[in-house]
Amino acid sequence: MIAKLRGIIDQIGEDYVIIDVSGVGYIVFCPTKVLNKLSSKGQLDEILIETIVREDQITLYGFKEEKEKYWFKLLLKVQGVGAKTALKGLSIMTPEELEMAILSEDKTSLTRIPGIGRKGALRICSELKDKTLNISILNNKQSKETNNIQDLISGLIGLGYGHHEAYAVISKLSNEDKNKKVEDMLQIALKIISEKRK
Numbered sequence: 001m002i003a004k005l006r007g008i009i010d011q012i013g014e015d016y017v018i019i020d021v022s023g024v025g026y027i028v029f030c031p032t033k034v035l036n037k038l039s040s041k042g043q044l045d046e047i048l049i050e051t052i053v054r055e056d057q058i059t060l061y062g063f064k065e066e067k068e069k070y071w072f073k074l075l076l077k078v079q080g081v082g083a084k085t086a087l088k089g090l091s092i093m094t095p096e097e098l099e100m101a102i103l104s105e106d107k108t109s110l111t112r113i114p115g116i117g118r119k120g121a122l123r124i125c126s127e128l129k130d131k132t133l134n135i136s137i138l139n140n141k142q143s144k145e146t147n148n149i150q151d152l153i154s155g156l157i158g159l160g161y162g163h164h165e166a167y168a169v170i171s172k173l174s175n176e177d178k179n180k181k182v183e184d185m186l187q188i189a190l191k192i193i194s195e196k197r198k
Helices: 066-076 083-092 095-103 118-131 144-158 163-170 182-197
Strands: 004-012 016-021 024-029 044-053 058-063
Touching (some): 004 024, 024 058, 058 066, 066 095, 066 118, 083 095, 095 118, 095 163, 144 182, 163 182
Antiparallel strands (some): 004 044, 016 024, 044 058
16 A cells, blocks of 8 residues: 655646656645645655555545544545545645534534535534544644643533533634633633523
């Protein structure tokens, strides 16, 4: 199986790139967000590969980061979601946005993905909810805002709220709220929860 390709960017299309590795051109299908990160034509670049083998063909899908590849594979596990739909999902939403949408059961955001209706969005939420507790957006320890969010989640869980409810509240905080002190954020979060339960 091909796991990674390093070569010259030969051509970039609407949903693919042809990468020349020692004179052999590989066609690799990629999300738009990945194509936008690639080097210019004629430049050297490296792409992470997910190889899918079918009876009649071998198809390569490319990513720049492991989390993009992880999410592609995760989306493929959902019934009714094929490779093209998974690519479109990662073209429209970042892995972090996908995680937050699933944890907060934001089906409206998921229906922005071509080929995903309300039923499909519901299926994605229910089937992937338990696989998203390691939120990528919370893994960046250098960000003060991120540390505050981690403290807020710990605080809400300490008060007896579940992971799911804590993440759902975070998705509703504005950027301004996320820059406040943890105590202030906690007050806002509790207000959101109480309004939601009325």
